[in-house]
Amino acid sequence: MAVQPEGTPCWADATFSDVEGAENFYGDVLGWTFGEPSAEFGPCTQAYADGRAVAAVVPSVPGQEGPSQWCLYLAAEDAAATAARIRDHGGETLMDPVRVGDLGTMCLARDPGGVVFGLWQAGTHEGFQAVAVPGAYCWAEVFTREPGKADAFFPAVFPYRSKQLEDETDFRIHDLGERSVLGRMRMTEDFPPETPPYINVHFTVANCDEAVTRATDRGGVLRFGPMDTPFGRFASVGDPQGVNFSVIDVTTTAGEMPGTTEVT
Missing domain, CATH: 3.10.180.10 (2,3-Dihydroxybiphenyl 1,2-Dioxygenase, domain 1)
Structure with missing residues (x-):
């Protein structure tokens, strides 16, 4: 899929203390298959529906395990500029924009009511390879x-x-x-x-x-x-x-x- 306009949901991931358990559960429920963890994607493992990347699972950081939710990433043309608008309008950045190799730039933020979401400025990784089909x-x-x-x-x-x-x-x-x-x-x-x-x-x-x-x-x-x-x-x-x-x-x-x- 092409790079999405600013504000479009473009990726999702979640952190799990038991990644193998998460892979087994979502594999059974949504039909996902999983790639192998690689240096390219850091600690996360990509999930695939019919061979197309649709999400990722991430291991918890030791000592920081706790309640998790799916994190939705919204497309940003310029993650630093979008992060500045977040702060200007009462939100906060939990992780300032950081490059993930040539894959893109990510940021984690929270709205004024406490809702956590992400930003993704696409590089070679444009986000969802499929949407609105089974598993996606x-x-x-x-x-x-x-x-x-x-x-x-x-x-x-x-x-x-x-x-x-x-x-x-x-x-x-x-x-x-x-x-x-x-x-x-x-x-x-x-x-x-x-x-x-x-x-x-x-x-x-x-x-x-x-x-x-x-x-x-x-x-x-x-x-x-x-x-x-x-x-x-x-x-x-x-x-x-x-x-x-x-x-x-x-x-x-x-x-x-x-x-x-x-x-x-």
């Missing part, structure tokens, strides 16, 4: 208890236009041009107070119910669903190491698309 990334949402902060921050840092869904949920969608690229969901009291804000990553599956069964049979926890929506049949799952994600079958849809109101 499909969609993501910022889950936050402070939606006002997130709603002001992300369109200030990235060239997003935003629209609010006209239904009972407090859900916002960020667009790049004519393409919707990122959602924002208010975290309700249904979320345990110890659950930090995070970006919920959706991976595509051929059959949502079968994917949920594989996940729970292998030690995962069903958080929500499966549920039919106009966007697809999806469910939210926690893997055996506590990392949350969603699976979605985009070919099975139900109901009419909700209306939206442009807000920026």
Whole structure:
């Protein structure tokens, strides 16, 4: 795939204390295969769906093990300039932009409400080699208890236009041009107070119910669903190491698309 416009989700990885366990779980649930760790990619191991790179798993740093989530990387034309905008608009950089050989430049950041995400300025590694096919990334949402902060921050840092869904949920969608690229969901009291804000990553599956069964049979926890929506049949799952994600079958849809109101 070509280098994506500024603000486009372009890569995802997660840190695991048990990388072998993560590979076994996601290999069974999403059909991933894995490359070998190499000096080129540092400590991370790339995951593949039908031979195309779709994510990476990273071992925890000894002594720093703790709760993890999938980290979504947003494309940056100039990571240093984007990092400056993050700081200018109330966010913080957890890791300043650093070159990863000739692969590209990465940065880790946090929005004013505590949501961690990454930046990726592509070099030879352009990001996802496939999206919206079984095993690949499909969609993501910022889950936050402070939606006002997130709603002001992300369109200030990235060239997003935003629209609010006209239904009972407090859900916002960020667009790049004519393409919707990122959602924002208010975290309700249904979320345990110890659950930090995070970006919920959706991976595509051929059959949502079968994917949920594989996940729970292998030690995962069903958080929500499966549920039919106009966007697809999806469910939210926690893997055996506590990392949350969603699976979605985009070919099975139900109901009419909700209306939206442009807000920026």
